[in-house]
Amino acid sequence: GGTTQAPWVASAAAGALLSAVLVAALVLRSKGRLPAETVARLAELQARIRPHFLFNSLNSAIALVREDPRRAEALLEDLSELFRHALVSKDESVTLAEEVQLARHYLAIEQVRFGERLRVEWAIDPRTGSAKVPALFLQPLVENAVKHGVEPSPTGADVKVSTQKRGSVVVIKVTNTVPSGQGRPGHGVAQDNVRDRLRLLHDVQAQFQTALIDGLYQVRMEVPA
Known part of the structure; x- marks a missing residue:
């Protein structure tokens, strides 16, 4: 047995x-x-x-x-x-600035491995740093971007992380190019986890959406500023 x-x-x-x-x-x-x-x-x-x-x-x-x-x-x-x-406990909330820094560490590590195949762009609005977010919510999303964008493609992929303050909300986006011929990436479990934890922290004030448009896969989130 x-x-x-x-x-x-x-x-x-x-x-x-x-x-x-x-x-x-x-x-x-x-x-x-x-x-x-x-x-x-x-x-x-x-x-x-x-x-x-x-x-x-x-x-x-x-x-x-x-x-x-x-x-x-x-x-x-x-x-x-x-x-x-x-x-850090997953139950804790942290600042968006901390999460962005963590994503930078993660992508710096992957940059060593993938070299020119991983092309990273940051567009960080300095006014968004103090927004409260769940611990370890951004790293799994950039990991997904590497896994589904860079790994399957011989030419690699572009990964962009952006934050923007719009009135009383902060918009956070993680975007990656998708290899041609590949359908909607199966990012499921990690994304479900992030969405659930955003809602636990901010309830109806949190938004989480995904879209695949013109070869770009994007995760778009909103949290209170």
Whole structure:
């Protein structure tokens, strides 16, 4: 009875968790703070950050260590910031400025991996930074843009993140080009999660819409300013 996992599945999961513990522990220890609940939360973290993303990031850093140590260090700093934010409770609200910074760290890591295939544009309205948003709501959306826009396309994709204050609301958009011939991307689970958490925080004042128009996939959100 019971289910068995293929050995490589178990070892991959264990390896990812071990790497996560190592990176987070080293970073937090070096900064003189290692909260007691860190290791416990790392297990939950696995559901938020894909293990193969972690492996790719660490492999990129290892590959860079000899040829470009400064860039390798920058990548590991971006990764450590990603972990630090991911260890925040999902129930907490944060500022949009913090979420934009986290998305910058994430895309900087992916930029090392994809190079010129990932073309990022930021259009951030400085007046939007203090808007309250759910923790870790933006990173899964830019991750989706990379997964469905950049990964399947040999020429890569354009990813744009924009924020704009319009009266009493803040409009947040994540847009990516879609490879030709590809239908509506299956962004489902992550988007449903973000939409639900926006509504939990802001109720009817939150809006969440998606559209695929002329080869551009866009997620458009509104929150109170």
